Amino acid sequence: MARFAMLIDASRCTGCNACRIACQMQWQLPPARYYNRLEHNEKGTYPNTKWEITPIQCMHCDNPPCRDVCPTGATYKRTDGLVLIDGKKCIGCKYCMVACPYGVRQINDDGIPEKCRFCAEYIIEGKMPPCVSTCMNEVRIFGDLDDPESKISKLMARKAVYQLLPEKGTRPRIFYVRK
Amino acid sequence: MFTRKQWLTISLILVCIGAVGAINILLNGEHVMGNTNQVPWGILIAGYVFFAASSTGVGLISSLGHVFGIKRFELLGKRALLISIILLLCGFGVLALELANPLNMIYILLSPNIKSPIWWMGALYGLYLLLLFAEFYYSLKEDHKKVKPIANIALITKLAAVSNLGVIFGMLHSRPFWQGPYYSLYMILTAILSGAAILSIAFYFVGQKGRQVVYQGENILINLGKILAGALFITAIFTFWKILTSLYGGIPGKSEAAIALLVGPLGLKFWVMEIILGIFLPLFILIKYSFQPQKVMFASILTMLGVLFMRLDFVLSGQIIPLELIEGLQITGYNPYVPGWSEWALIVGAIGATIFLYMLGEKKFNLDVIVDNHEHQENLASTKTTLVKVEA
Ligand code: SF4
Numbered sequence: 001m002a003r004f005a006m007l008i009d010a011s012r013c014t015g016c017n018a019c020r021i022a023c024q025m026q027w028q029l030p031p032a033r034y035y036n037r038l039e040h041n042e043k044g045t046y047p048n049t050k051w052e053i054t055p056i057q058c059m060h061c062d063n064p065p066c067r068d069v070c071p072t073g074a075t076y077k078r079t080d081g082l083v084l085i086d087g088k089k090c091i092g093c094k095y096c097m098v099a100c101p102y103g104v105r106q107i108n109d110d111g112i113p114e115k116c117r118f119c120a121e122y123i124i125e126g127k128m129p130p131c132v133s134t135c136m137n138e139v140r141i142f143g144d145l146d147d148p149e150s151k152i153s154k155l156m157a158r159k160a161v162y163q164l165l166p167e168k169g170t171r172p173r174i175f176y177v178r179k
Numbered sequence: 180m181f182t183r184k185q186w187l188t189i190s191l192i193l194v195c196i197g198a199v200g201a202i203n204i205l206l207n208g209e210h211v212m213g214n215t216n217q218v219p220w221g222i223l224i225a226g227y228v229f230f231a232a233s234s235t236g237v238g239l240i241s242s243l244g245h246v247f248g249i250k251r252f253e254l255l256g257k258r259a260l261l262i263s264i265i266l267l268l269c270g271f272g273v274l275a276l277e278l279a280n281p282l283n284m285i286y287i288l289l290s291p292n293i294k295s296p297i298w299w300m301g302a303l304y305g306l307y308l309l310l311l312f313a314e315f316y317y318s319l320k321e322d323h324k325k326v327k328p329i330a331n332i333a334l335i336t337k338l339a340a341v342s343n344l345g346v347i348f349g350m351l352h353s354r355p356f357w358q359g360p361y362y363s364l365y366m367i368l369t370a371i372l373s374g375a376a377i378l379s380i381a382f383y384f385v386g387q388k389g390r391q392v393v394y395q396g397e398n399i400l401i402n403l404g405k406i407l408a409g410a411l412f413i414t415a416i417f418t419f420w421k422i423l424t425s426l427y428g429g430i431p432g433k434s435e436a437a438i439a440l441l442v443g444p445l446g447l448k449f450w451v452m453e454i455i456l457g458i459f460l461p462l463f464i465l466i467k468y469s470f471q472p473q474k475v476m477f478a479s480i481l482t483m484l485g486v487l488f489m490r491l492d493f494v495l496s497g498q499i500i501p502l503e504l505i506e507g508l509q510i511t512g513y514n515p516y517v518p519g520w521s522e523w524a525l526i527v528g529a530i531g532a533t534i535f536l537y538m539l540g541e542k543k544f545n546l547d548v549i550v551d552n553h554e555h556q557e558n559l560a561s562t563k564t565t566l567v568k569v570e571a
Binding site for chain 2: 039041043054056065068069070071072073074088089090091092093094095097098099100101102103105106107109110111112113164165168169
């Protein structure tokens with residue numbers, strides 16, 4: 001069984017937002033709706049300052065609070081690790097939105113809080129999610145952690161990585177390369 | 180005060196305002212609501228909490244009579260049950276419009292997730308509503324043998340339901356201001372607060388119809404006023420410590436939310452509506468006028484106004500601070516939230532519906548209570564008309 005994950009090397013990000021736009025194109029989202037975003041953070045003290053950029057999207061947590069709070073099981077976790085939503089079971093209570101510590105859910109026109117789906121339909125065909133394939137700097141690496149030959153497995157073995165908000169106990173499937 | 184006809188007209192106007200809001204929400208969904216992706220829960224969730232907790236509070240106070248056997252509270256009997264049913268139905272109505280896909284509720288039964296506090300909310304409040312109907316039905320038939328066990332189960336159910344209402348928020352580790360058991364206890368307390376206030380308003384108007392609601396010569400509003408004063412006082416203490424513990428140590432997400440309440444965008448609502456109008460002024464009126472029935476009613480109206488804003492402050496304070504997901508991320512500003520007019524209209528409509536349905540109930544059912552009391556016949560005999568019929 002595959003164990004999909006993503007490794008993000010934020011230090012390579014130029015802030016061009018191509019990942020966000022590629023995702024919006026892929027899923028035909030209106031301009032104000034997006035499943036990935038860039039957080040900008042000012043670091044240092046003048047004059048030694050810099051913008052630090054962190055790409056954020058659904059973390060496909062191994063212990064997802066959005067799944068735990070969902071009253072109908074509309075939000076579920078697949079055995080390959082993807083956290084997905086079954087729209088026909090969703091009552092639109094938005095509990096998952098409030099429960100997500102990463103603030104990644106976006107309400108769609110049907111009142112369903114959607115989010116990054118790791119492009120579930122594409123990756124099973126062996127394709128890459130557009131946010132990965134479109135990036136000129138290879139900021140995102142997507143793959144199967146159970147395959148030792150995958151690029152992500154090899155990089156993860158070499159690099160020091162961290163996850164966002166480990167204290168929340170969510171155990172995200174998105175890892176960041178330590179700067 | 181207004182005549183019955185005028186009250187009916189006013190409540191129907193409010194219901195119509197609510198209906199316009201409801202239709203607008205049904206047609207346009209999220210677009211006409213103030214909710215955003217950063218503040219997913221808005222005034223309708225606050226409205227639901229307002230109605231559901233009030234319904235439970237009314238039930239909890241009436242339990243003093245039919246569960247704990249305190250005779251004077253048995254006077255509340257059927258009226259309290261009816262009010263509780265109406266408030267809960269109005270709460271469900273408000274919630275149904277907040278949910279984007281209420282028809283999918285069937286999956287609460289088909290694929291239940293018992294880890295979800297919202298699932299428990301549906302189960303417990305659903306059960307509570309059924310028990311209320313049963314208790315009301317047998318109370319109307321004066322079948323006290325059946326009422327008693329139902330009332331006992333209902334007491335446990337309502338305590339579980341209202342504390343679970345707090346758990347819905349308390350379980351959220353993503354929202355430090357809400358997280359923890361505090362809001363479970365707070366919900367029980369403030370349910371009693373709004374229950375006492377609503378019963379005071381209702382029984383004041385019952386008394387207005389020339390019938391005194393008295394027990395041993397003492398107007399029931401005096402007892403309700405005392406419960407209200409106690410609940411107001413404890414709520415003030417709860418609120419004080421909640422704010423202080425949240426501020427202490429400057430914990431991210433917690434202290435900023437407390438600051439938002441004290442001096443931030445929620446400040447006006449918090450100080451003017453929740454604290455001054457909703458807690459201190461009613462407490463002052465109650466104590467200054469020694470629980471005079473009319474003053475208890477005024478204090479109760481102020482309290483309910485305060486409770487409405489208290490619920491809104493509570494729902495917003497957990498979401499107003501942007502999530503801090505990257506260490507050292509500078510949080511600039513607050514998550515904005517402005518309720519849509521349709522949402523306000525819906526809340527107003529639900530209040531109108533509560534008044535309207537209650538008046539219908541008063542007309543349709545015999546809500547007077549027979550209390551078995553031998554000792555104080557003389558006292559009661561001296562009252563012009565009384566709701567308490569004494570069984571020899
Ligand atoms: S909004 Fe839908 S997916 Fe989210 S918790 Fe509610 S039912 Fe589940």
